[in-house]
Amino acid sequence: xxxxxxxxxxxxxxxxxxxxxxxxxxxxxxxxxxxxxxxxxxxxxxxxxxxxxxxxxxxxxxxxxxxxxxxxxxxxxxxxxxxxxxxxxxxxxxxxxxxxxxxxxxxxxxxxxxxxxxxxxxxxxxxxxxxxxxxxxxxxxxxxxxxxxxxxxxxxxxxxxxxxxxxxxxxxxxxxxxxxxxxxxxxxxxxxxxxxxxxxxxxxxxxxxxxxxxxxxxxxxxxxxxx
Amino acid sequence: xxxxxxxxxxxxxxxxxxxxxxxxxxxxxxxxxxxxxxxxxxxxxxxxxxxxxxxxxxxxxxxxxxxxxxxxxxxxxxxxxxxxxxxxxxxxxxxxxxxxxxxxxxxxxxxxxxxxxxxxxxxxxxxxxxxxxxxxxxxxxxxxxxxxxxxxxxxxxxxxxxxxxxxxxxxxxxxxxxxxxxxxxxxxxxxxxxxxxxxxxxxxxxxxxxxxxxxxxxxxxxxxxxxxxxxxxxxxxxxxxxxxxxxxxxxxxxxxxxxxxxxxxxxxxxxxxxxxxxxxxxxxxxxxxxxxxxxxxxxx
Numbered sequence: 001x002x003x004x005x006x007x008x009x010x011x012x013x014x015x016x017x018x019x020x021x022x023x024x025x026x027x028x029x030x031x032x033x034x035x036x037x038x039x040x041x042x043x044x045x046x047x048x049x050x051x052x053x054x055x056x057x058x059x060x061x062x063x064x065x066x067x068x069x070x071x072x073x074x075x076x077x078x079x080x081x082x083x084x085x086x087x088x089x090x091x092x093x094x095x096x097x098x099x100x101x102x103x104x105x106x107x108x109x110x111x112x113x114x115x116x117x118x119x120x121x122x123x124x125x126x127x128x129x130x131x132x133x134x135x136x137x138x139x140x141x142x143x144x145x146x147x148x149x150x151x152x153x154x155x156x157x158x159x160x161x162x163x164x165x166x167x168x169x170x171x172x173x174x175x176x177x178x179x180x181x182x183x184x185x186x187x188x189x190x191x192x193x194x195x196x197x198x199x200x201x202x203x204x205x206x207x208x209x210x211x212x213x214x215x216x217x218x219x220x221x222x223x224x225x226x227x
Numbered sequence: 228x229x230x231x232x233x234x235x236x237x238x239x240x241x242x243x244x245x246x247x248x249x250x251x252x253x254x255x256x257x258x259x260x261x262x263x264x265x266x267x268x269x270x271x272x273x274x275x276x277x278x279x280x281x282x283x284x285x286x287x288x289x290x291x292x293x294x295x296x297x298x299x300x301x302x303x304x305x306x307x308x309x310x311x312x313x314x315x316x317x318x319x320x321x322x323x324x325x326x327x328x329x330x331x332x333x334x335x336x337x338x339x340x341x342x343x344x345x346x347x348x349x350x351x352x353x354x355x356x357x358x359x360x361x362x363x364x365x366x367x368x369x370x371x372x373x374x375x376x377x378x379x380x381x382x383x384x385x386x387x388x389x390x391x392x393x394x395x396x397x398x399x400x401x402x403x404x405x406x407x408x409x410x411x412x413x414x415x416x417x418x419x420x421x422x423x424x425x426x427x428x429x430x431x432x433x434x435x436x437x438x439x440x441x442x443x444x445x446x447x448x449x450x451x452x453x454x455x456x457x458x459x460x461x462x463x464x465x466x467x468x469x470x471x472x473x474x475x476x477x478x479x480x481x482x483x484x485x486x487x488x489x490x491x492x493x494x495x496x497x498x499x500x501x502x503x504x505x506x507x508x509x510x511x512x513x514x515x516x517x518x519x520x521x522x523x524x525x526x527x
Contacts, residue, residue, distance in 0.1 A: 130398025
């Protein structure tokens with residue numbers, strides 16, 4: 001994760017729908033990022049709330065915030081409050097699960113979002129850490145620390161020599177500065193994930209170039225959540 | 228040049244090294260971090276300031292009533308008292324009274340699921356807009372809300388917020404309400420002093436005086452909702468900021484410098500029991516009446 005210090009818009013913001021920056025806006029931002037990671041038409045969705053969120057999600061509209069983002073409504077859009085009705089109209093059934101016995105290692109405000117779209121599925125775990133600030137902690141079982149302040153790229157690939165170097169060199173050729181870089185694998189030669197946070201904006205051509213690299217299975221652009 | 232600072236003293240030093248005013252330094256730093264231009268950052272600041280205005284107008288347009296029933300149109304009551312010629316007014320100053328009703332209005336809109344700017348958090352979102360917009364409306368109606376001085380007051384307040392967030396916290400779950408409404412009042416005091424032409428040092432004096440008075444404030448919301456005591460506390464914290472500004476302008480100084488007050492706030496937050504840090508596990512949340520509300524709300 002990038003170690004950048006607190007910025008102006010972290011304080012003068014986020015622009016959000018009330019009532020709680022941690023229980024409403026933070027949840028919205030985690031779901032917003034999850035939806036960007038798996039953007040296709042959703043067949044199924046489950047949102048699990050842990051810790052304080054499990055006990056207070058109704059009063060804070062955390063469930064509405066999560067459903068709104070799964071529908072593509074931005075975190076600052078006032079339609080957020082009507083998200084369950086809009087989801088019903090679109091035929092999207094979102095299962096909301098409060099979990100009262102959270103694993104010890106989970107942050108007190110943890111959300112797990114599980115999405116299915118056709119043959120693709122996604123499981124994202126994130127924490128709402130206060131003031132609307134968030135931290136994605138795992139993606140499909142891989143540790144992946146993304147706080148949404150910068151744009152990020154996820155490169156799902158097969159573990160083999162040279163992938164990180166080829167990814168880094170394509171970013172360099174595009175003039176993109178890497179702020180942080182992390183790589184995890186399930187096992188030697190098995191599926192692996194690179195998470196890179198970068199300065200500046202990522203364009204579609206760069207994503208396409210990364211996706212055409214040998215051993216790369218999928219590339220996902222995770223935008224920043226600045227709103 | 229370096230953009231790093233964690234104390235207010237370092238912030239002043241960095242801005243001076245850069246040859247920039249505090250607001251210009253903070254805007255340039257944001258532009259650098261976000262890979263954008265200072266002009267684009269200024270445009271976004273202006274957009275967010277406009278949203279704070281929309282929130283307060285929405286909160287005054289009609290009584291705000293929340294789903295829980297705990298929020299029940301306090302801002303509208305105050306505004307009605309301001310309009311009624313025969314209403315009792317122990318304190319009659321229009322700026323003071325507007326600061327209270329504006330702060331309530333923004334935070335009631337938040338409690339009711341409306342659109343706000345979490346400045347610095349949702350639960351404390353009324354204080355700074357309440358103080359700055361009330362000052363402009365009551366004392367400086369000539370001041371263009373899109374003008375640089377008005378915008379810089381919000382930026383200065385944000386600078387104080389960055390220091391508090393860097394050294395302590397702005398989350399009630401970490402530091403109690405001193406970290407939310409307490410921080411907001413310190414930020415509002417600094418912003419208003421800046422808007423009135425005060426020096427950077429004067430702004431820090433105001434922030435120090437205001438924050439000192441909020442140390443130890445716990446976060447004990449009824450039923451875990453951002454309503455009681457949050458909404459009305461936004462008005463009390465606007466008054467806290469106005470007291471600090473009044474003292475500073477009379478030449479009163481804080482015995483403890485701002486950076487040390489922030490250090491004390493951090494230490495106090497660290498020693499605060501979890502039951503009083505936004506867990507609804509103590510204080511007002513566990514009063515007999517608080518528990519009645521909780522049961523009623525949970526029954527739906």
